[in-house]
Amino acid sequence: MRRQRPHVDFYDHKSAGVLLRNAASPQFTYPCKICYNHRMKPTPDYTCIYADDTIVVLNKRSGLLVAADRYDAEAPRLDVNAEKEFGRLYAVHRIDKDTSGCVIYARTAEAHRALSMQFEQREVEKVYHCLVYGRPLWQSKHIDQKLLADGDARHRTVPNARYGKDAVTDFALLGVVGGYSWLEARPRTGRTHQIRAHLKGLGLSIVCDPLYSANQKPVRLSEIKRSWRGDAESERPLLSRLALHAYRLTVTHPASGERLTFTAPYPKDMEATRKQLASIYGADPLDAEPRDENPLTEAQA
Numbered sequence: 001m002r003r004q005r006p007h008v009d010f011y012d013h014k015s016a017g018v019l020l021r022n023a024a025s026p027q028f029t030y031p032c033k034i035c036y037n038h039r040m041k042p043t044p045d046y047t048c049i050y051a052d053d054t055i056v057v058l059n060k061r062s063g064l065l066v067a068a069d070r071y072d073a074e075a076p077r078l079d080v081n082a083e084k085e086f087g088r089l090y091a092v093h094r095i096d097k098d099t100s101g102c103v104i105y106a107r108t109a110e111a112h113r114a115l116s117m118q119f120e121q122r123e124v125e126k127v128y129h130c131l132v133y134g135r136p137l138w139q140s141k142h143i144d145q146k147l148l149a150d151g152d153a154r155h156r157t158v159p160n161a162r163y164g165k166d167a168v169t170d171f172a173l174l175g176v177v178g179g180y181s182w183l184e185a186r187p188r189t190g191r192t193h194q195i196r197a198h199l200k201g202l203g204l205s206i207v208c209d210p211l212y213s214a215n216q217k218p219v220r221l222s223e224i225k226r227s228w229r230g231d232a233e234s235e236r237p238l239l240s241r242l243a244l245h246a247y248r249l250t251v252t253h254p255a256s257g258e259r260l261t262f263t264a265p266y267p268k269d270m271e272a273t274r275k276q277l278a279s280i281y282g283a284d285p286l287d288a289e290p291r292d293e294n295p296l297t298e299a300q301a
Helices: 078-086 111-120 194-201 270-283 295-300
Strands: 017-021 028-030 046-051 055-060 101-108 125-133 140-144 168-177 180-188 244-252 258-262
Touching: 017 140, 046 078, 046 258, 046 295, 055 078, 055 258, 078 101, 101 111, 111 244, 168 194, 168 270
Parallel strands: 101 244
Antiparallel strands: 017 028, 017 258, 046 055, 055 101, 125 180, 125 244, 140 168, 168 180, 244 258
C-alpha cells in the first residue's frame, strides 16, 4: 500500500484525520482513509483513520479487545478482525475493551520495535475524553498515584503506595452539562485502567463504568430534555456503555520520523450524546479542549 502524500488543508478537530506536526513547515493533514467496506454495518467494528506500509491506525468500537487477553479469551478482538483487511498486525499498546477510539498497530517487526520503544519511553501523547457523573470542583487536576493492577477479586486496578507502579494522569474539565461533566484525560503512563482508577480516587466515575462505579444509570434524552414528548417505555438510551473514548494519539512515524497526530471521531452513541447535551446546556467538549502544555511534546513538535 503506497503512502499518501501530505497536502495543505484546514484541520477540523471534529473529524477523522492525521495532523503532521512540524515546527519548520506549515501544518498538513493526510486525507482520512475510511474503510468503506465496513460502513454498511449498523455498528462497524472499526473505521480506518490512516494506513501505510508501516502502520495502521483504527477507530474501534466499544466491546473489542485490542489483543489477546488472559481473562477473556473468547471476547471479540480488533486485531483478528482487522488482519483480514491489513494482514498481520503487531499490537504496541492497549486500550480497555469497553473503551472506544484510537488504536495504532505496526505492520512490520521493525515498526513494532520502534513504536513499542516510544510507548515504553513515554514519548507518545495520549488524549482521552470521558463523560462522568457529577461536577468536579476543579478546572484541572494532576494525579501522581501508584497503582496496582489486578488488585482485588474483581481484577480492578487499585491505589497501592507500596506495591503499585508509578501512574500519572492529567485531567481537565471540558464542560459541565447538567448532572454530567466532560473531562479530558492525558495519561502520562500506561497502567491498566489508569484513568478509571484515578477518577475513582477523585470521587468521580465514568458514565456506565461496570467496574469502578456503583452507578450504571445510562444517559436518556427524557431525563435531560424538558420538552421531550416520547414514549418512555420504548425509549432507547443515548449512551449505555462506558463513556470513555481514546480521542487523540500522537506518535513519531517509525519510518519517516515525522511527528503525527491521529484523531478518532466520537462513535455514534457518544456523538449523539455530545450534540444533545451541547444543545441543551451549551457546553461542547470538542470546542473546549485545553492547550497541551507538556514540555516533552512541545520540544518534539
